[in-house]
Amino acid sequence: MNLGNGITLIHGDALTTLPLIEAGSVDAVVTDPPYGETSLKWDRWPRGWLKLCLSLLKPSGSLWCFGSMRMFLDEVAEFEGWRFVQDVVWEKQNGSGLHNDRFRRVHEHACQFVPKAQVWADMFKAPVTTPDATARTVRRKARPAHWGAIGNEHVFTSEDGGPRLMRSVIAMRNMHGRAMHPTQKPEGIVEPLLRYSVPGGGLVLDPFAGSGTTLAVARSLGLRCIGIEANTKYVEVATNRLRGTLALGGAA
Ligand SMILES: C[S@@+](CC[C@H](N)C(=O)[O-])C[C@H]1O[C@@H](n2cnc3c(N)ncnc32)[C@H](O)[C@@H]1O
Incomplete structure (x- = not known):
């Protein structure tokens, strides 16, 4: 579905849709996959998606993946072919866990990876600053x-x-009480990742688009974006959201 201004949302399964995307065309994959930590019906790690993303990146491309430390360690084998380069910690004002026998988790990670053969100098990067x-x-x-x-x-x-x-620990209110999706990311935590890793007018890919946060931020920054989402309900949510989002410097 073409949502204008270079923003496309595909209703489908990432595992069957990713092979249809042009190899070597993507500047950055920025995504928030199912962590496999809740009882939500869709919250199952889609085995094999990371391998499918490897060939889609440009030689300067990289991948940002949201997740918990537990998720990254449980799925470490899935990251074969990727090299970890850095991480950002998203510090929330409160956590969502119901456990009362451990530290209250009020953070998540966004980890950046590049294909193993890529050297640091080749990776596109536009360091983000804060005026403080x-x-x-x-x-x-x-x-x-x-x-x-x-x-x-x-x-x-x-x-x-x-x-x-910009510091690698970013404090940002979560979306509790105003979310359209149970694990919706605030735009403010996605924005610095896109600013850092995507050149002007570049192409972002989010294989697990949910309510369309990555697409909305890409549009606000004047970037192109392809989102994939399997759940009909969230495709509808993201479509309505994107139809109401203004592009940088113009109406949607
Ligand atoms: C963690 S949520 C993403 C939330 C998103 N970051 C946001 O801000 O709204 C993961 C999404 O992936 C979708 N999903 C799960 N498995 C999928 C698959 N195999 N292909 C495409 N989408 C999938 C789920 O329906 C869910 O909406």
Whole structure:
């Protein structure tokens, strides 16, 4: 279904739909798969989807996958062919777990992977900043001794504040009470991932689109996006949501 401005939502199973996408066409896969941790009917890990995504990426492409540490460790074999490069922690204001015999989980991970053969220099990256550096900060960084000869000390001075690299722990309210989907991600946690990993006008793929959060953020950033969703109910939710979302610089 073409939702305009380069946004496409496909109603189907990711496992049968992914092979139909053009190989080497995708700048980044950004997705929130079923974690396999709840009793929700659709919450089953779709075995084999990661392998299908490998050939879809451009040589500079990468994959961001939301999940819990338990999910990543339980499914570690599924990540064969991928190399972990970094992670972001989403800190929520409260958790959703009902367990009273462990730490209350108020965070999730978004982990970035690249195909194993890809080197860091090849990966597209546009580091994201926040405009909150403390004014008059002076940092001195010397090369650690184990790096070999110690050169001149590098002095960094920020006299007037300004941008600094976005922190890897991002606090963001979850969608409780205003969600259209039981595991809906806030747009604010998806946005920095797209800004970081997709060049202007690039193509994002979300094989588990749910209520269409990745598609909505892609549209707001002027990116193209293909979403896949198996559940008829959520296809409808995402379609209505996208039909009401304004594109950057123009009406939808
Ligand atoms: C964790 S939710 C994604 C929620 C989404 N991030 C949002 O903000 O709304 C995962 C979604 O994957 C869908 N799903 C599960 N298995 C699928 C499959 N094999 N193919 C396509 N979609 C699937 C589920 O119906 C569910 O909506």
